[in-house]
Amino acid sequence: MVMAINGGFPGPNITAKVGDTVEVELSNNLNTEGVVIHWHGIRQFTTPWYDGTASVSQCVINPGQTFLYKFKVDKAGTYFYHGHYGMQREAGLYGSLIVEEGDQGQKEPFQYDGEFSLLLSDWWHQTVYQQEVGLSSDPFQWINEPQSLLINGRGQYNCSLASRYNSSAALPECSLGGGEQWAPNVLKVLPNKTYRLRIASTTSLASLNLAIGGHNVTVVEADGNYVQPFSTTDVDIYSGETYSVLFTTNQNPDENYWISVGVRGRLPQTPQALALVNYLPNHASKFPTSPPPVTPQWDDYNRSKAFSNRIQGLEGTTPPPPADYDRRIMLLNTQNTIDGLTVWAINNVSLSFPPTPYLGALKYGIKAAFDQTPPPDTFPDCRYDIMSPPANPNATTGNAIYTLDFNSTVDVILQNANTLQPNDSEIHPWHMHGHNFWVLGYGDGKFQRGDEKLFEKAGRRPPLKNTAVIFPFGWTALRFVADNPGAWPFHCHIEPHLHMGMGVVIAEGVEFLADVPRETLSCGLTGMMFSGNGEEGHN
Numbered sequence: 001m002v003m004a005i006n007g008g009f010p011g012p013n014i015t016a017k018v019g020d021t022v023e024v025e026l027s028n029n030l031n032t033e034g035v036v037i038h039w040h041g042i043r044q045f046t047t048p049w050y051d052g053t054a055s056v057s058q059c060v061i062n063p064g065q066t067f068l069y070k071f072k073v074d075k076a077g078t079y080f081y082h083g084h085y086g087m088q089r090e091a092g093l094y095g096s097l098i099v100e101e102g103d104q105g106q107k108e109p110f111q112y113d114g115e116f117s118l119l120l121s122d123w124w125h126q127t128v129y130q131q132e133v134g135l136s137s138d139p140f141q142w143i144n145e146p147q148s149l150l151i152n153g154r155g156q157y158n159c160s161l162a163s164r165y166n167s168s169a170a171l172p173e174c175s176l177g178g179g180e181q182w183a184p185n186v187l188k189v190l191p192n193k194t195y196r197l198r199i200a201s202t203t204s205l206a207s208l209n210l211a212i213g214g215h216n217v218t219v220v221e222a223d224g225n226y227v228q229p230f231s232t233t234d235v236d237i238y239s240g241e242t243y244s245v246l247f248t249t250n251q252n253p254d255e256n257y258w259i260s261v262g263v264r265g266r267l268p269q270t271p272q273a274l275a276l277v278n279y280l281p282n283h284a285s286k287f288p289t290s291p292p293p294v295t296p297q298w299d300d301y302n303r304s305k306a307f308s309n310r311i312q313g314l315e316g317t318t319p320p321p322p323a324d325y326d327r328r329i330m331l332l333n334t335q336n337t338i339d340g341l342t343v344w345a346i347n348n349v350s351l352s353f354p355p356t357p358y359l360g361a362l363k364y365g366i367k368a369a370f371d372q373t374p375p376p377d378t379f380p381d382c383r384y385d386i387m388s389p390p391a392n393p394n395a396t397t398g399n400a401i402y403t404l405d406f407n408s409t410v411d412v413i414l415q416n417a418n419t420l421q422p423n424d425s426e427i428h429p430w431h432m433h434g435h436n437f438w439v440l441g442y443g444d445g446k447f448q449r450g451d452e453k454l455f456e457k458a459g460r461r462p463p464l465k466n467t468a469v470i471f472p473f474g475w476t477a478l479r480f481v482a483d484n485p486g487a488w489p490f491h492c493h494i495e496p497h498l499h500m501g502m503g504v505v506i507a508e509g510v511e512f513l514a515d516v517p518r519e520t521l522s523c524g525l526t527g528m529m530f531s532g533n534g535e536e537g538h539n
């Protein structure tokens with residue numbers, strides 16, 4: 001089952017220029033469920049109600065209703081959009097969103113002759129409804145690894161294009177007749193030119209690695225921020241991240257080349273996804289003579305960390321402000337059981353979204369909408385042993401939020417830990433809505449007082465990102481300025497993990513906002529308040 005947009009999957013590419021106001025009219029033609037669309041990486045400054053997150057920025061758009069998203073894009077870069085209700089993203093609600101530099105103003109700090117957009121995703125045969133039931137059942141049923149990886153919605157399942165290069169491959173070779181919907185994307189290039197690949201990962205689960213056979217790439221942008229360019233053979237990309245890379249078509253022009261995308265960070269059970277770099281005037285049906293690049297060993301985390309550490313801010317861009325130790329939030333990520341269900345918890349609290357959107361509840365002071373006691377700013381017990389399965393005595397489900405002082409500088413330490421299985425800790429890419437943060441550093445083990453020195457080392461320029469990974473048994477330190485009035489989710493971008501509670505909500509400066517548009521408030525307690533009689537308000 002796929003959720004499509006305008007009859008297609010993935011959704012249409014949206015392209016805009018810096019300074020544009022983007023208007024998207026979303027009509028919900030699903031028969032039995034609501035829908036919202038999140039504009040991933042767009043700041044939504046002064047328009048937090050158009051962030052498109054159910055329970056946080058708005059009520060879902062009901063079947064038969066139409067909703068107008070209207071927001072300004074103020075930063076050039078590679079973005080995407082996707083469903084943010086239940087697990088609708090995984091069901092196929094996504095598309096790419098590209099913001100180009102405006103006609104005036106800043107120029108990109110690099111040049112290229114053409115560009116391609118590669119939206120990466122993973123695909124299951126089981127529906128998200130079956131998966132949601134399994135995840136909330138006792139016994140717990142995990143979604144397991146995807147059946148396919150997709151590039152712009154295209155991939156193979158019971159055959160492989162790579163099999164011709166590897167006679168021991170597990171799958172038979174696919175036979176292409178021409179025109180198949182699963183046929184790989186073809187990137188038509190001319191020799192001796194430079195191309196920009198805009199890569200975005202909207203995977204539900206998989207951490208990916210992308211490489212182009214025979215070509216190095218130069219990384220120039222990450223999550224809509226220019227980075228200090230560096231050359232590499234391949235790029236790690238976690239769910240929620242975007243990158244731009246440049247490559248030059250300087251290889252033998254009589255050949256075509258494979259782009260391969262494979263799984264990292266979990267034991268791979270999914271064949272690589274492929275796309276074809278077609279040097280014109282060769283025919284696209286000319287198979288590359290060299291095999292697709294091999295994806296690096298899935299659990300070579302030293303290699304992954306080395307890549308992540310190479311992402312640094314472009315020279316001359318704003319460095320992080322100095323620490324303001326008034327607020328340092330330590331977020332311990334653990335897998336727990338609550339009443340027999342398997343969940344993820346942050347400082348022992350597993351997030352459960354309330355029926356009334358936080359933004360409306362905050363703006364109109366509806367205290368009954370969510371728990372008013374703030375969640376803990378640090379681990380429940382400073383002696384917590386991150387190397388062992390949780391002792392798990394007191395994890396709870398909750399919906400309280402972190403309220404930040406407007407314009408304050410906040411440090412967050414994301415702390416990873418052992419799952420419920422011994423000797424197991426997993427990758428979690430954390431995505432923050434409404435903000436970019438500086439990635440101050442990554443560390444192994446438990447964050448200790450004094451570890452700040454590791455990320456305050458001179459000479460490293462922390463990059464601005466909106467998504468950052470925590471490595472198994474490690475920590476990641478972030479800094480951001482709470483300068484965007486609104487309520488914002490900050491969560492693991494692995495969709496079943498958020499569904500299992502792996503996230504928090506932050507809020508700041510809501511008092512500075514103009515009135516929240518009524519059409520975002522038609523449910524829960526705000527719905528009752530505005531209709532006066534408990535029926536949904538229509539405005």
Ligand SMILES: O=C1O[C@H]([C@@H](O)CO)C(O)=C1O
Nearest residue numbers: 140142335419420426497500
């Ligand atoms: O949340 C998860 O649950 C499973 C496993 O930890 C328990 O079955 C898994 O691999 C996850 O990422």
